[in-house]
Amino acid sequence: MSRRQRMALIVLLTASFTLAVDFSILNVALPTIGADVGFAIENLQWIATAFALCSAGFTLLMGRVADLAGRRRMFVIGMALLGAGSLAGGLATTPELLLIARVAQGFATATVVPAALALLLSAFPEGRARDKALGLNGSLMAAGFTTGAILGGLLTDLLSWRWAFLINVPIAVGVLIVAPLVLKESRASSRTKLDIPGAFTVTLGLLALVFGLTSAAEGSWTNPNTLASFAAAGILLVSFVLIERRAAFPLVPLSILARSNVSWGNVAGLLAFATETSLVFLLTLYLQKVLGYTPLAAGLSFAVLGAGTVIGGLIGPKLIARIGNKAAIVVGFVAQGAATLPLVLLSQAPGSIWLLLVATFVGGVANLVVIVAFMVTATSGLGSDEQGLATGLTTMSQQVGITLGTPVMSAVFTAVVVGSGAPLAESVLSGVSAAIWVNGGLCIAAAIAIALFLRRR
Template sequence: MAVLEEVTGRARMTARQRMVLGLLLGAQFMLAVDFSILNVALPAVGEGLGFGLHALQWVASGFALPAAGLTLLSGRVADLFGRRRMFLIGMALLAAGSLIGGLAVSPAMLLTGRVVQGIATAIGTPAALSLLTTSFPEGPLRSRALGLNGALMSAGFTTGAVLGGVLTDLLSWRWAFLVNVPIAVFILAVTPKLITGGRAAAGTRLDVAGAVTVTAGLLALVYGVTAAGERGWTAPVTLVSLAAAAALLVAFWFAEARAAAPLVPVRILRRRTVVWGNAAGLIAFLTETSLVFLMTLYLQEVLRYSPLVTGLAFGVLGAGTVTGGLLGARVIARLGTYRVLVGAFVVQAAATASLVALGDAHRWILLFLVATFVGGVGNMQAIVAFMVTATSGLPDDEQGLATGLATMTQQIGITIGIPIMSAIAAGRTSALGGPHATAVLGGVRLAVLVNAAITLAGALLVAALLRRRTDE
């Protein structure tokens, strides 16, 4: 509540707006936790249900595929048929998927629950975000709300890792699923009393051709990148999936150019703030989530920390992201989104590059803690600036589309970053002679260096292509 008061004191938020903000932030936090809560618990899940090593990665991929592939469509459906309605559907599906996963007695049942959770995230996240942006006017108030949203979502990813370890160690991996059920039920009960409906005028239609091509294209893209992480980038299934994704997304562009009521109007796709803002967001999510993966390898395979201690170590990164989110709106108000994006990426790149110096002694944990905190601050300020940029200048009836695009960017970045960095680290590790600690450290260092280079490229991209922002 103290955090909410910090936001409300300057923006003169009403009591009802505070309650709406708290509800939506709570839902977004839960959805973010849900993404990462099973990561630490995966070995226990495999042992409990008999998952093979290769099948176990589909616990994560089964969530990521629908979460990334259906998000854009869900955001537009929320514009047309009601954001509150879609939000409630997402929460209901989350409760159902969590219950199925928590009670699973077979791998198929658990994967079913995980897929339902991914669909719930695809529906609930853009709906909640568009409810947030339409509940507060564009300007400082919305920027602060988006800053809190970004901070809590990023904290949710970190909290999920910690909570997954705690629940698995003290109770059972099943509680990583079941913990969602009472929270989702509470949100379902409270939402109709706090948030009004709201839908497009009668006669609006859904662009079926656009919906089919973009959804299939995104699913093929995510599947192709996932397959690359499992089988390699030159494997036939990887190449076919990525080629299909490219063809479908090109078809989507032409379908939108000809549609009477397009899913994503071409004029929006031509807006510099939407296109390059989302490109910056893709880089922000791709680099930070994959860095967490690389640092997990470092902590567990090089320093030999337990999963629980590893999760707790990432609490410092979580503190950095929360700090960046809380400061983001204030810094944006003073410097503008363009300067914040550039500066935040530079800070993140510098902090990430410093991790190349990590060694195999426990004393290096100090560098890890400082660098991840500073990098977390920079990354979250970049995410807040990306969200403000990508959703500004659009009317309320297109906020579901804008937030759907932004959420799609987030999900794709989260999904593709790990396979890319994993392939780099694994290739270098193999070249150094295998999975011993020294070789793993060499692989992590190379991937960290590439990660920092991509982040710096994001700064240059923003500097070159968002320079003429009107808010400057």
């Protein structure tokens, strides 16, 4: 890499890691935030939901806007919005202002992540250098989710939950100073227009889908709000496909989804993020409700998972160079499933923590191999005009996967726990074990599907 490429990579990775941390940094602090700002206990989930709705719902649209308006320009605008939203969140004294801050952070994520990925692709031609850059990006984004849980506990216990917001401000300022010096502007080379009807329907459809998933996690899959959201999402997304077939300048040309590497690559990415982030949710319940760990201790227990993701990000490009994208995804999913399924042996014995640490480390390595291979697969063989769109699709897969996994596993967990006459620790352990069977099974099923349907380039 040249000096300019290294500096550009540092700026882009810093931004991506910071935004990944923001997804989970407030989770362990929610009760404290509710008491300080005045949230009712039943409304605390909106602190996380407001972020997820915007980050997943607007990412495809903002990836396309970056193609048209300029990727560096949108990256800078998004980082400025992140800094402003984080400052507002750190100073918030009312629920309304805090939610506005989380909306700003979510919208910043939808703006920055696809622009950053497109800038990374334009800075590195296809080959080992790009694979290594994507590996680092994937490992830091996945590690950011785990780091957020650890950092949130540390900041809340040692300083204040407000620093979970304020820590972003100096990072955003630093990126805004350096980015114009090391990042080259890039945009779509051909003349095009923004597909307003397509943007409207897909954005509202994704918002409805994420809202339905969140509602299912909070209540049930048969809740009227959940069913109405899923119905609206189905209608809007079908309308989006019909609009794209006739649009002169479609937001998502359906031809790109016909490419096996784009469609099945994104399926692999969605399942990779859904399985691993939901496993963190399940194991958090186990550590706190069965083993009696504090939120901070539970967060620190995932440090080995974070280390595994970093190692997986470094191994991923080497494995891809040796066996290819498709084989790396299949091998990664099989290894992740093999590491996840033994977790059904967890018990109330304190010594079970060693099984958890070993399994999550191996699973973290394998998960990142899949994520790196998915990134390389879903963004390869595309022209400069399609890079923003491709990165928008990969970002959407990440955000929807993160949002999708927890409610699905929560539904399995709840189905076992509700109505159980066993003591709390036993019922929680049974629910976690049942959901882990499903989680590991999804990994194996994903490996089989990719092996059968992903065509080699």
